[in-house]
Amino acid sequence: MALEHLLTVDDLDRETIERIVARAGSFAEVSGRDIKKVPALRGRTVATLFYENSTRTSSSFELAAKRLSADVIPIKAGGSSVAKGESLEDTVRTLSAYGPEVIVLRAPWAGAGDMITRWTDAAVVNAGDGKREHPSQSLLDIYTLRRHFDSLEGKKIWIVGDILHSRVARSNARAFRTMGAHVTLCGPPTLLPPQMGEALGCEVTHDITGVDDADVIYTLRIQNERMNESFMPSLAEYVIGYQINSKRLGAKQLLMHPGPVNRGVELSADVVGAPNSLIEQQVESGLVVRMAILYELLAGGKRQMGETA
Numbered sequence: 001m002a003l004e005h006l007l008t009v010d011d012l013d014r015e016t017i018e019r020i021v022a023r024a025g026s027f028a029e030v031s032g033r034d035i036k037k038v039p040a041l042r043g044r045t046v047a048t049l050f051y052e053n054s055t056r057t058s059s060s061f062e063l064a065a066k067r068l069s070a071d072v073i074p075i076k077a078g079g080s081s082v083a084k085g086e087s088l089e090d091t092v093r094t095l096s097a098y099g100p101e102v103i104v105l106r107a108p109w110a111g112a113g114d115m116i117t118r119w120t121d122a123a124v125v126n127a128g129d130g131k132r133e134h135p136s137q138s139l140l141d142i143y144t145l146r147r148h149f150d151s152l153e154g155k156k157i158w159i160v161g162d163i164l165h166s167r168v169a170r171s172n173a174r175a176f177r178t179m180g181a182h183v184t185l186c187g188p189p190t191l192l193p194p195q196m197g198e199a200l201g202c203e204v205t206h207d208i209t210g211v212d213d214a215d216v217i218y219t220l221r222i223q224n225e226r227m228n229e230s231f232m233p234s235l236a237e238y239v240i241g242y243q244i245n246s247k248r249l250g251a252k253q254l255l256m257h258p259g260p261v262n263r264g265v266e267l268s269a270d271v272v273g274a275p276n277s278l279i280e281q282q283v284e285s286g287l288v289v290r291m292a293i294l295y296e297l298l299a300g301g302k303r304q305m306g307e308t309a
C-alpha cells in the first residue's frame, strides 16, 4: 500500500511497515558514513509545524529532511504568528504558499492532521495529535525492536503506565499487533479503563506482577499536563504499584520508553541506562525511520517527482 499521508497506524499494513523498516535500515548505513547526506529529496520542501512541545520528534524530522537534502521550514507555535492568534487553517494555507511537499504536524487536537489535508496539497504526517495517535513513534519502535528480534510474531509486549492519556499507547498497541505481537496493557484502573483493551484488541490488567513474563516492557510517561482531575492518589502510590525498577525488570527483558522520562516515577533512575534499556536506541532509530517515512511519502509512493495529490 503506497502512503499518501501518515495520519494513523491504520494507514500502515504489515507490508508497508516492513518496507519502511527495511528502508530505515539502508538509511542507517548512510548515517554511518563520513558524509551523511543523500540527494534523494533535493529540491523538495518539508515544513514542520509544532503546536506542542517536542524534542525528539521535531529534531529528528528536521534532521531527517536535511539528511535527504530537502529544504526545511521549521515552525514552533510559540515563536510564530500562531502566538498572535493566527488560526491553524491560516497557518497551513500560509505555509502551503511556499509549496512544501510534506507538512509534519504536532497539535493537541485529535484529528488535526486529517483536517489540514483539506487546506494543503502537501502530504501530511501526524507527529502526535493530542491523546489520539503518534504513528511515526510506532514505526521507530518497531524498527528498534527488529534490531533485536527477527520478527515480533508471538512476542509478549507489556505497555505499562498512563495508557489513558497516551497517544503512543493507542498507536503502538495496534501497530505491535499488526506485526504479530501479543500486547498487554497494564496500569492503575484510573489510567486504564477496561474499554481501552477492547478498543485496542489487547489484554488489560491492573496487576503488575505478571510483567516478568513479558519479552518487552514498554513504559509510558505520567502525563501531568493532560490530567485535569485527580487520576492518582499520589505519585508515591503509583511508584509502589507500577514503577519499573531493577526488581521488576528481568535481565533478559527489553525496556522501552518513548521519552521524555520522568526519572524516579515510571522508571527508576538505574534502569534508564541499563544494558537492556533501548531508550537511546529508540532516539537513534527516530532519525532513520523518519528519513524512511519522508522517502516513502515523496520518492517511493504516490507523490513521486512532479506529482501532487
Ligand code: CP
Residues within 6 Å of the ligand: 053, 054, 055, 056, 057, 058, 128, 137, 258, 259, 260
Ligand atoms: N517521543 C516523543 O514524541 O518525544 P518528543 O515529545 O520529545 O517529540
